Amino acid sequence: MTGIDNAAHRDAGVATQRVVVVGAGIAGLAAALRMRQAGWEVVVVERAPARRSGGYLVNLHGPGYDAAERLGLLPALAPKDIGFFTSILVHADGREKFAIPAAVAQEAVGSRALSLFRGDLESALYDAVAGFADIRFGTTVRSITDDGEDVGVTLDDGTHLSAGLLVGADGVHSRIRELVFGPEADHLVDLGHMVGAFPLDTVPEHVPDGVGATFIGPRRTAAVMNLGPDRSSAFFTYRCPDPAGDLALGPVSALGRAFGDLGGGVADALRLLEIDPDGAYFDSVGQIVMDRWSRGRVVLVGDAAWCVTVFAGYGAALALDGADRLGAALEAHGDDIPAALDDWEAGLRPEVRKRQALARKGISRFAPPSRAHVRAAELMLRAIQLPGIRHLVHRAIQRANN
Numbered sequence: 418m419t420g421i422d423n424a425a426h427r428d429a430g431v432a433t434q435r436v437v438v439v440g441a442g443i444a445g446l447a448a449a450l451r452m453r454q455a456g457w458e459v460v461v462v463e464r465a466p467a468r469r470s471g472g473y474l475v476n477l478h479g480p481g482y483d484a485a486e487r488l489g490l491l492p493a494l495a496p497k498d499i500g501f502f503t504s505i506l507v508h509a510d511g512r513e514k515f516a517i518p519a520a521v522a523q524e525a526v527g528s529r530a531l532s533l534f535r536g537d538l539e540s541a542l543y544d545a546v547a548g549f550a551d552i553r554f555g556t557t558v559r560s561i562t563d564d565g566e567d568v569g570v571t572l573d574d575g576t577h578l579s580a581g582l583l584v585g586a587d588g589v590h591s592r593i594r595e596l597v598f599g600p601e602a603d604h605l606v607d608l609g610h611m612v613g614a615f616p617l618d619t620v621p622e623h624v625p626d627g628v629g630a631t632f633i634g635p636r637r638t639a640a641v642m643n644l645g646p647d648r649s650s651a652f653f654t655y656r657c658p659d660p661a662g663d664l665a666l667g668p669v670s671a672l673g674r675a676f677g678d679l680g681g682g683v684a685d686a687l688r689l690l691e692i693d694p695d696g697a698y699f700d701s702v703g704q705i706v707m708d709r710w711s712r713g714r715v716v717l718v719g720d721a722a723w724c725v726t727v728f729a730g731y732g733a734a735l736a737l738d739g740a741d742r743l744g745a746a747l748e749a750h751g752d753d754i755p756a757a758l759d760d761w762e763a764g765l766r767p768e769v770r771k772r773q774a775l776a777r778k779g780i781s782r783f784a785p786p787s788r789a790h791v792r793a794a795e796l797m798l799r800a801i802q803l804p805g806i807r808h809l810v811h812r813a814i815q816r817a818n819n
């Protein structure tokens with residue numbers, strides 16, 4: 418595919434400015450959608466050869482839900498809402514310890530909230546974008562030039578694109594960040610854990626229908642959900658002294674080593690992983706902390722700019738919110754892109770700071786340091802089922818969410 422010259426397009430009266438969005442994940446597709454709504458011509462560059470629709474649950478509430486609404490996604494997302502299901506806490510062999518009824522979670526998040534498989538969010542965004550965007554799979558950015566007026570992007574297939582703005586939405590290990598802002602090591606704060614998540618093509622045999630079964634032990638959590646065919650999924654996170662070593666091992670060996678002693682739904686999920694290891698999302702857990710999210714006509718959004726990590730439970734919501742606000746700021750400032758980017762960043766930073774701090778606090782919920790911490794967390798989960806205590810916990814959760 419050849420690049421289209423911006424000037425030629427302007428002469429033909431076809432489009433105003435072009436934006437090149439790198440990464441077709443949640444942030445990239447949301448940015449593509451919002452930039453189109455703001456009147457831009459959109460090219461999306463995705464390194465993977467095809468769409469990446471995997472993943473576990475994502476929660477949209479607070480500003481993330483509001484952003485989904487503003488982006489016009491609710492009609493597509495509402496039918497996919499998983500809603501509230503019963504969670505059971507399980508022993509290492511998969512036997513139930515106790516159940517947390519769906520009503521507890523429901524009261525905590527309220528009605529303006531969606532719980533979705535990441536793949537359903539990706540699909541809603543992709544369907545909204547595919548009709549107008551020039552989406553190029555299987556390629557990435559080799560080099561970038563920025564003369565203050567236009568940004569020039571050379572892809573690794575040799576294509577050259579020129580654009581008014583380059584949006585780097587290529588995730589926590591962003592190539593755009595590396596090219597424009599320097600090496601990953603300058604921005605990554607390693608939290609010393611791994612995360613793995615994958616859809617289950619076959620229903621996990623040892624998890625009852627309509628139930629999410631969670632094992633929480635010292636330094637690790639495994640959750641396996643059985644919501645029927647095509648609606649089942651598994652999630653793992655664990656403390657890891659050598660993330661690079663586990664990444665090199667790959668998900669089958671690394672998750673097998675960290676969770677292979679467990680039975681029940683976890684053993685089912687690990688067996689299914691062996692059949693399709695490539696469908697798994699498997700990465701180290703690290704936050705991205707940067708002084709600036711833009712330089713000239715290059716801006717980062719989503720995990721590339723501010724990865725909050727799985728421990729925040731808010732990465733996709735923040736990706737939507739950040740992308741939506743970016744489009745709104747560009748719309749508000751017209752041709753003054755530097756002012757739009759400054760304004761956007763100033764508005765979003767407090768939310769990102771808050772979510773990153775919540776994530777760091779949340780580590781001990783997913784990977785409690787000791788058995789005593791596991792027991793304390795279980796006591797807390799049992800206690801929130803008592804009406805008086807539940808009310809207090811809900812107020813605290815709602816304050817954090819909004």
Ligand SMILES: Cc1cc2nc3c(=O)[nH]c(=O)nc-3n(C[C@H](O)[C@H](O)[C@H](O)COP(=O)(O)OP(=O)(O)OC[C@H]3O[C@@H](n4cnc5c(N)ncnc54)[C@H](O)[C@@H]3O)c2cc1C
Pocket residue numbers: 439440441442443444445462463464465469470471472473474535556557558586587588589590591592593613614615698718719720721726727732733734736
């Ligand atoms: C398949 C998948 C499954 C996931 N599952 C979970 C999960 O279960 N739990 C969880 O907490 N988080 C998960 N995540 C991460 C989660 O989606 C993000 O934290 C959040 O949604 C923010 O999204 P993002 O678009 O910024 O980053 P991502 O969702 O990571 O998307 C980045 C996109 O950029 C592409 N990309 C990367 N490098 C390049 C490059 N050099 N050039 C072009 N494109 C590039 C990637 O292929 C990807 O499509 C998953 C991510 C993916 C890609």
